[in-house]
Amino acid sequence: MMTASTHVPATTSLAELADHPRRDGYVIVDNLVPGSLMDIIADESAPYLDATPMGYNAMIGRKSRRTGALVARSPGCRTLIGNPTILGVCKDFLGHAIAFQVMLTQVISIEPGESDQALHRDQNAFDFYPFPDDYHVQCNTLWAMTDYTADSVLLYSGKIVHSGAANRSQQVRRAINVNYCVGWVRQEENQFLSLPTEVARTLDDDLLKLIGYQEGAWAMGYFRDLEDPLRAIRGGNVAYGFDATKLNGHAGTAFADQLTHSE
Template sequence: MVLQHFDREADPGEVSRFISVHGYAIIDDLADAELMDRLATEVEPFVEASDAGRDEYDGQFTRRTGSLIERCPASRELVMHPTVVDTVRHFLGHATAQQLHLTQLISVGPGETKQKPHRDQMAFDFFEFPTDYHVQCNTMWALTDFTADNGATHIHPGTSATDDATAHDVASGQATMRRGSVLFYDGKVLHGAGANVSNEVRQGVNITYAVGWVRQEENQYLACSQEVARTLDDDLLKMMGYQQGAFALGYVGDQQDALSKLRGEHTKVKVIGDIAQNNDDIRTFVAELGPN
C-alpha cells in the first residue's frame, strides 16, 4: 500500500483534515539539510550513551534518546516548526491548550525485527477515549532516509476508529520518506516500526503533542533543567507545559502562572474564560459560576 504525501507548502488545515480521516499524513522535505545536520551532530554522543530496548516491543536493537529540548538546540526548531504547530493546533483544537508530550530520537539498528502494531494512546492506562476524541498528534521526522529495508514506520490507514480485531486486518503501508520529511499520525491509528534488514541505522525524531489536560509522557520540567528553560523563549516554554492546560490545571502555589514563576515574577493565572479564546461553552460556564 502506498501512503499519501504532501509537499512542503501544504496547508496545515488540509493536512489536519487528512489525518482526521486516515490517521496519518506525510509532508516531504519540510526541514532543510543544515538543520538535520546540526541535530545529528548534537544528538550523537547521547545516542551512544543510550541503552538498547529491553524486549521485542522496545526493540532489542533500538535505542531511544530523550531530553532533546535540553540536549539538542536544533530540536527546538522542529518542535516549533510553524507548519507542524499549526497542524497540531488544528487537529487538537477541540482542547483549550496543546502541549509537548514527548521528544525522543529513535535509532533502529540493523537486525531489528518488526515492531508489534500498537496505538500510542494506550500510554494513558489503556483508557478508552471516545472514538471521535483525539488526545495526541504525533510526528516522526526522518533524520535519515526512511526506506522499506531500514525499518520505515508501518501505518494501517483508517484504523483510528476501528476495534483491534478489525484494525489488524487492515493492510499497512510503510512511511518511506526522504531525510527532512515528517510523518504525522494520531494516537489511535495502528502503527509500528518496520524490520531493519539493511546495514544502516534508521533514525527518526519522534516529537509528539497532546491536549493540555493530560499528563505528558516525557516530564518536561525534569527533562529540561530550569537553568536551560530560563534561556528559552516563551512560545516554546508554553508548548512544553508552562501554561494552563485547562481550567485550574498547571498553576503554582497561590494560583501563580507557571511561566511567571520560572521567570521570577508573580503573575496569577488567567481565568479559563481568558485563555479559551474561541470556546463559548467554557466562557458561559465561567460567567454562570461567578466569583468564588
C-alpha cells in the same frame, strides 16, 4: 502501504493538513524544513545516541535506542518542535482542548537485526483508556534522519495502528519522534525532569508553554497560589492567574459560558 497520494507539499493549507490524520490517520508533508536543520540536530544529538542503552523489552525494542531530552540537548530540535506549520496543525487537530503540549521528544535508532515491533496505538500510553472515536488526544510527528527525505515529516494520529518495521539492513535507521498531546493529560516524557531549570530560563515563553509551563486546562497545572506556571521561571514578570482570553476550541467556549453563569 504509503502511496503518492499520502504525500503533500509544504504549501498545503493547515486545515487540509489536519484533515488528513483526522480522516486517514496520517500524511507525509514533503520539504517542510531545510535538510541542514536535520544535519544540525544529528550533530547535536550524536554524543548521546550510542550512550543510550538498548530497549529492555520487545515493545521498546531490544535492538533499538530511544534518546530523549532533546529540548535540553539539541537547540536545533527546539526549532523543529516549534515549527509553525506543525503547531498550526496541532491547534486545529487538538482544537477541542483548551491547550496542547509536547508529549515526548526522542531520536529513535533502530539497529540492524531489530525485529518487527508489535502493532499498537500510541494513545494506549494513557493507561489504555478507551477514548471516543472522535476524540483525538495526540498529534504525532516522525522526522526522518535516514531512509527517506530528511526534510519531510510523517504526521499521524494517536489512534492509528502501526509498528516499527524490522531492520534487515546493515545500517542504523534513525528518526526524530516529537509527539504533541492535549494539555490536560500527563506527558509521556517528563519535561520538567528532562530540562534543567537553568536551561529553561534561556528559552522563550512560547517554547516553555509548549513543554508544559502553562495551565493545561482550567485549574490544571497551576503553580503555587493559583499562579501561571511561567512564574516559576520568570518570577513576578508574568501576569497572575489563568488567562481566559487564550482559551482554545469548544472547551474554551464552554469555559466562557461557565464564567458567564457564575457572575
